[in-house]
Amino acid sequence: MELAEKLEILADSAKYDVACTSSGVDRGGRHGSLGSCVAPGICHAFTPDGRCVSLLKVLYSNACSYDCSYCVNRRSNDIRRATFDPRELAELTIGFYRRNYIEGLFLSSAVVATPDLTMEKMIEALRILREKYHFRGYIHAKAIPGADPLLVRRLGYLADRMSVNIELPSADSLQRLAPDKKKSAVLAPMGQIAAESKQNRRELQLYRSAQPFAPAGQSTQMIVGASPETDRHIMGLTEALYKKYSLKRVFYSAYLPVVEDSRLPALTTRPPLLREHRLYQADWLLRYYHFSAGELLSEEEPNFNPYLDPKCCWAIRNPAFFPVEVNTAAKEDLLRVPGIGPKSALRIIQARRMQHLGMAELKRIGVVLKRAQYFITCNGYLGAHGTRAEIANALLDPKAFGVGVQQLSFDDCMPKALPDAAPELHRLTAEGMDVLQAAALLKQEAVTCITRQM
Amino acid sequence: MHYQADVADVVYRYDGTMQGFLCCVFESFRRRELPCGICSPEEGRLTLFPEREIATDPARARRVLTGIERLGGGVRQRFMTAFLSTDPEKEQILLRYLRLAFATGRGVDRMLGDPDVAAAWQLERAVNGEAHHFLEFIRFEERDGMLGAVIHPQNMVLPLLRPHFCSRLPDEAFLIYDATHGIAMLRRGNEVRYLEMEDYDRETSPEEQQWQMLWKRFFRALTIEPRRNERCQRTHCPRRFWRDMCEMQGGCLEVPGQSRKALEEPRNA
Ligand code: SF4
Numbered sequence: 001m002e003l004a005e006k007l008e009i010l011a012d013s014a015k016y017d018v019a020c021t022s023s024g025v026d027r028g029g030r031h032g033s034l035g036s037c038v039a040p041g042i043c044h045a046f047t048p049d050g051r052c053v054s055l056l057k058v059l060y061s062n063a064c065s066y067d068c069s070y071c072v073n074r075r076s077n078d079i080r081r082a083t084f085d086p087r088e089l090a091e092l093t094i095g096f097y098r099r100n101y102i103e104g105l106f107l108s109s110a111v112v113a114t115p116d117l118t119m120e121k122m123i124e125a126l127r128i129l130r131e132k133y134h135f136r137g138y139i140h141a142k143a144i145p146g147a148d149p150l151l152v153r154r155l156g157y158l159a160d161r162m163s164v165n166i167e168l169p170s171a172d173s174l175q176r177l178a179p180d181k182k183k184s185a186v187l188a189p190m191g192q193i194a195a196e197s198k199q200n201r202r203e204l205q206l207y208r209s210a211q212p213f214a215p216a217g218q219s220t221q222m223i224v225g226a227s228p229e230t231d232r233h234i235m236g237l238t239e240a241l242y243k244k245y246s247l248k249r250v251f252y253s254a255y256l257p258v259v260e261d262s263r264l265p266a267l268t269t270r271p272p273l274l275r276e277h278r279l280y281q282a283d284w285l286l287r288y289y290h291f292s293a294g295e296l297l298s299e300e301e302p303n304f305n306p307y308l309d310p311k312c313c314w315a316i317r318n319p320a321f322f323p324v325e326v327n328t329a330a331k332e333d334l335l336r337v338p339g340i341g342p343k344s345a346l347r348i349i350q351a352r353r354m355q356h357l358g359m360a361e362l363k364r365i366g367v368v369l370k371r372a373q374y375f376i377t378c379n380g381y382l383g384a385h386g387t388r389a390e391i392a393n394a395l396l397d398p399k400a401f402g403v404g405v406q407q408l409s410f411d412d413c414m415p416k417a418l419p420d421a422a423p424e425l426h427r428l429t430a431e432g433m434d435v436l437q438a439a440a441l442l443k444q445e446a447v448t449c450i451t452r453q454m
Numbered sequence: 455m456h457y458q459a460d461v462a463d464v465v466y467r468y469d470g471t472m473q474g475f476l477c478c479v480f481e482s483f484r485r486r487e488l489p490c491g492i493c494s495p496e497e498g499r500l501t502l503f504p505e506r507e508i509a510t511d512p513a514r515a516r517r518v519l520t521g522i523e524r525l526g527g528g529v530r531q532r533f534m535t536a537f538l539s540t541d542p543e544k545e546q547i548l549l550r551y552l553r554l555a556f557a558t559g560r561g562v563d564r565m566l567g568d569p570d571v572a573a574a575w576q577l578e579r580a581v582n583g584e585a586h587h588f589l590e591f592i593r594f595e596e597r598d599g600m601l602g603a604v605i606h607p608q609n610m611v612l613p614l615l616r617p618h619f620c621s622r623l624p625d626e627a628f629l630i631y632d633a634t635h636g637i638a639m640l641r642r643g644n645e646v647r648y649l650e651m652e653d654y655d656r657e658t659s660p661e662e663q664q665w666q667m668l669w670k671r672f673f674r675a676l677t678i679e680p681r682r683n684e685r686c687q688r689t690h691c692p693r694r695f696w697r698d699m700c701e702m703q704g705g706c707l708e709v710p711g712q713s714r715k716a717l718e719e720p721r722n723a
């Protein structure tokens with residue numbers, strides 16, 4: 001099979017894996033080798049679905065011997081199959097890397113024959129990259145559940161980031177939809193990677209020459225919308241994963257029906273993109289805003305509000321916390337204000353050492369005041385007074401009501417609900433309502449509903 | 455205003471270089487005045503006010519630069535970066551920023567609430583933002599073992615690309631051609647040079663075409679159709695970068711000996 005076709009098949013099979021970041025390591029270039037890494041990571045392209053391409057994301061092979069029901073590569077699916085050769089994959093990575101197409105390689109694989117055999121091939125490809133080409137760019141490698149711990153270990157010394165996909169948010173769902181995988185088979189390598197990283201950090205402190213083990217840590221991914229778990233359950237799981245396995249990132253992937261299966265949502269189901277977005281927002285709140293999962297959702301309210309981001313939701317439920325005085329508040333408190341993020345908070349703290357901050361100063365600092373103004377005071381003065389309806393309007397997430405023209409064919413230029421708009425908007429338009437009218441109606445309802453909560 | 459200077463009915467004209475600009479700063483201090491305009495040679499000669507030609511004197515420039523350096527790395531960096539901007543107001547903004555900086559001392563870079571500091575910071579942000587986009591979107595092609603790329607930036611970003619690409623490609627010779635300003639940055643061995651350049655021919659060898667075709671097909675295979683969201687694509691990768699990115703151009707997807715149909719065959723049939 002020709003290389004181009006292989007690449008196409010194996011990229012296509014890998015594309016549902018969402019993690020494509022190259023973040024977490026800083027490693028300058030060095031003579032005699034090729035490549036470098038920068039901690040925030042670099043995106044290199046954006047596909048028409050708006051997702052970033054940072055790494056050459058491919059499967060080593062898509063010829064799977066397992067049969068997970070939600071997956072395109074499952075054994076019983078009739079698709080084109082391909083498998084790389086370690087050498088050709090390494091060459092491809094280098095060619096793309098030199099042209100600045102990518103930051104490195106994201107290698108994962110279907111289970112070819114056995115997990116061990118698959119891992120050995122993957123390791124060989126990475127070994128060629130690191131040892132023959134002296135590649136210092138980024139490598140993200142996925143450990144295959146069920147592989148020998150020794151192989152997981154070897155992979156970790158070649159990769160920057162490792163991941164094991166937890167796939168589904170609960171053991172029940174996993175058993176129902178991925179009968180070949182056991183929860184323990186997923187958690188075992190995760191635990192091993194966490195333990196090895198910890199030990200490696202200690203070694204690196206003692207000996208400078210020690211080889212780093214997955215210096216960018218590990219991440220995982222789960223599919224949302226294929227199984228019945230609530231957002232609250234997912235956030236609880238996320239928090240536990242961060243704590244227990246010191247994961248760097250948890251990724252969510254909106255379930256996209258690829259196969260007809262009575263255990264799964266119908267093929268016509270839209271991927272829950274807005275829900276995925278809310279989960280990511282909440283995930284950020286955990287990682288950068290000092291929120292805990294328990295603060296975001298409750299038993300009575302187990303799912304995120306489609307029309308509000310989780311932080312605004314929290315602000316509405318906790319009016320007693322506000323207003324926050326920008327000239328004196330602690331960083332954690334600033335971070336709770338809708339519209340103030342980590343960057344703005346940092347700038348506020350730096351700038352207020354030099355001068356008192358009023359609204360004009362905040363604006364110059366680059367703080368977006370649309371939402372924040374109702375929740376802050378500057379030297380005792382409230383940023384802005386607003387009626388409940390005005391505040392609710394400012395807090396609404398425009399994404400939920402997204403309408404746009406997306407030309408899929410030449411004679412098609414009618415405005416439509418964007419793919420990541422609220423499900424309710426899609427439902428109304430599917431019932432035949434004009435999309436702009438539907439968006440206006442929904443917005444009205446959302447404002448009414450929010451003002452009632454305030 | 456936190457410093458002593460009167461706005462004078464005069465326009466400074468300088469040679470457009472950083473040294474020249476530093477001499478304008480010197481002049482402004484010496485005369486305790488703020489000119490109502492500072493023009494580089496590229497800007498039109500029509501001004502309402504009398505012009506004063508400011509000669510470039512390396513010794514004076516050096517003195518001002520030493521002064522700036524004493525104000526700390528943050529101030530220096532903001533000045534150096536913002537000066538790469540092509541905003542027609544940049545000289546005025548930077549002059550006001552530097553005057554305030556000399557009057558206030560260290561820490562001025564953190565006074566983002568001040569209008570003069572904020573204006574300089576915005577310039578710096580815009581230049582850094584653009585440079586960062588080029589770290590992402592530059593596409594090299596290979597010709598005789600050397601890498602070459604064309605960009606069309608608004609600002610003079612080449613000096614900001616230099617450390618990144620020198621570190622990323624430690625043993626490669628490469629050239630980045632800034633077609634907007636007609637300057638190329640050439641790195642060979644351990645040396646980096648900036649050259650004036652008029653034209654750049656794209657590489658058309660079959661090997662290079664093959665690489666670009668591979669990349670384009672990879673790019674296309676990655677797209678998830680049910681998630682199509684071109685607006686989101688354009689926010690992250692604005693259209694003005696597309697002209698120099700090979701995957702955003704059509705064509706070149708065909709491989710000899712393979713029909714188009716094979717490519718379009720639905721996967722989950
Ligand atoms: S193991 Fe399951 S999820 Fe992984 S490729 Fe095979 S079928 Fe898909």
